[in-house]
Amino acid sequence: MASPAVATRHPSPSIFGPDPRRRRGHSPSNLGFRRSGLQLKVTAIFGWIKGDTRTRELNPSAESYTLTGSASEADTKPREVSVAVVSSIMDIPSADWDACAVDSVDPDNFNPFLTHAFLSSLEESGSAVKETGWLPLHVVARDENETVVGVVPLYLKSHSRGEFVFDQSWAEAYYSYGLEYYPKLQSCVPFTPVTGQRILVRDTPYRDQVFEALVKELKSLTTKLKVSSLHITFPSEGEFSKLKDSEFLQRIGMQYHWRNRDYRSFDEFLMDLKQPKRKNIRQERKKIPAQNLKMKRLRGDEIKSEHWDTFYKFYRNTTDNHWGRPYLTREFFHRLGEKMGDKVMLIVAEHDDKHVAGALNLIGGDTLFGRLWGCLPDAYFPNLHFEACYYQAIEAAIELNLSKVEAGAQGEHKIQRGYLPVTTYSCHYFLDPGFGAAIGNYLAHETAQVKHVIKVLHDSGPYKEDILNEFLLTQGDGV
Incomplete structure (x- = not known):
């Protein structure tokens, strides 16, 4: 049995000068970046007076961590890992990244959003890059043989958009007391509220010790870069603990x-629902063919370039008229299709042989992930959104023998269509102990409220009582 993991860091010199953090009454400004050899420089960083040209240098040196304590009885030799920061996921070979992204606890639980293909598509397409306020600062750990043994998707953020764990009120509180909240460090999958590992560790006998070394490095980076905080959003329940x-x-x-x-x-599936809910879903589904709509589920090579161009129109119609900000570029969808093959499912609706709406899904090891929906501006068909996003996803999951469908954030209307509330997680580390304590007190009250809401919504779900009790017993999130 492995002994408790202990990682000792060999510190590197501080890379910043005096901290200009305490400035009262300034809101974030735009950020300019430039590369200089192996060194990144951030000019006019957020919260400084407009026109101030001082720079902070982003040149975090590699740290060495000695992993003490035996990983197993057969391997008692302490190991050393070097932990560094890279400015693009393309600096890490895809095979090495993906070897770490495999869930060591459950290798069959493949998460497509953690792959090199997905994350590099975000960077190469200009969606999650420094110009959009997502400066990649991915963390990579290598052992003494230069084998990549751990990685962390990490970004320096100039705002809180595209995260789905809302902290804007925390930023306002910081500014009201003359402190800078931005930039901050964010470990996540950009624009994607999907639970999964965030500290990705290759399956080795000493993986727990590498995990601890990476956590120490994340906290060290927060201090060295003199940012307000570090946020790890939608981690696994195990990481949360x-x-x-x-x-x-x-x-x-x-x-x-x-x-x-x-x-x-x-x-x-419908037979597990209460009779009124079952009847309502059947009536909603009947309206699709009655409106001369045909639904198709396309995968892999079936999705052509013109499909992505059309879907981008759907996406922009949704963002321009509802969400207000298009995070993803047209090129992202094309790259996603090229790189992820049959892990991508595009559900499209046809009317008079014309594509009028669609829903983007990704296929994981045991989960269908519903991501984005959109339609043409003049396409109004009652219940089409429910069909494309929820019912088609359920049918696909049944056909593919997948355990669940994740329908994303928000939307209590999903409950009446067979989707039940589940708990998601995030972790937050603050350099300022006073604000950390205040936010901790706030979170204690918020947690109690969220748990109560989840229970109320779960109890009012559409399932028969015995089915609902079964779900409660197997949910396993403490709610």
């Missing part, structure tokens, strides 16, 4: 997921 012991504040949230009880058909 571990990080509590490393001075991270804990926050919970809520999403809506559908679970497969080994259904053989959509009708079999």
Whole structure:
């Protein structure tokens, strides 16, 4: 049995001069970046007076961590890992990144959003880059043989957009007391509220010790870069528990997921619902063919370039008229299709042989992830959104024998269509102990409220009582 992991850091010199943090009454300004050899420089960093040309140098030196304590009885030799920061995921070979991204606890639980293909598509397409306020600062750990043994997707953020764990009120509180909240460090999958590992560690006998070394490095970076805070959003439940012991504040949230009880058909799923809910869903689905709509599920090579161009129009119609900000570029969708193949499912609706709406999904090891929806500006078809985003996803999950469908953030209307609330997690580390304590007190009250809401929504779900009790017993999130 492995002994408790202990990682000792060999510190490097501080890279910043005096901290100009305390400035009262200044809001964030735009940020300019430039590369200089192996050194990144940030000019006119947020919160400084407009026109101030001083720079902070982003040149975090590699740290060496000695992993003490035996990883196993057969391997008692202490190991050393070197932990460094890279400015692009393309600086890490895809095979090395993906070897770390495999869930060592459950290798079959493939998460497409953690792959090199997905994250590099965000960077190469200009979606998650320094110009959009997402400066990549990915962390990579190598052992003495230069083997990559751990990675962390990490970004220096100039705002809180595209995260789905809302901290804008914290930023306002910082500014009201003359402190800078931005920039901050964010470990996440940009624009993607999907739970998964964030501290990705290759499956080795000493992986727990590498995990601890990476956590120490994340906290060290927060100090060296003199940022306000470090946020790890939508980590796994296991990471959430571990990080509590490393001075991270804990926050919970809520999403809506559908679970497969080994259904053989959509009708079999409907039989688990209360009669009024079952009747309502059947009526909604009947309206799709009645409006001369045809639904198609496309995968891999079936998705052509013109499909992505059309879907981008759907996406922009949604962002321009509802969300207000298009995070993803047209090129992202094309790169996603090229790199991820049959892990991508595009559900499209046709009317008079014309594509009028669509929903983007990614396929994981045991989960179908519903991501984006959109339609043409003049395409109004009652219940099409429910069909494309929820019912088609459930049918696909049943056909592919997947355990669940994750339908993303928000939307209580999902409950009446078979999706139940589940708990999501985030972890937050603050350099200022006073603000950390204040936010910790706030989170204690918020956690109690979120747990109560989840229980109320769960109890009012559409399932028959015995099915609902079964879900409660297997949920396993303490709610």
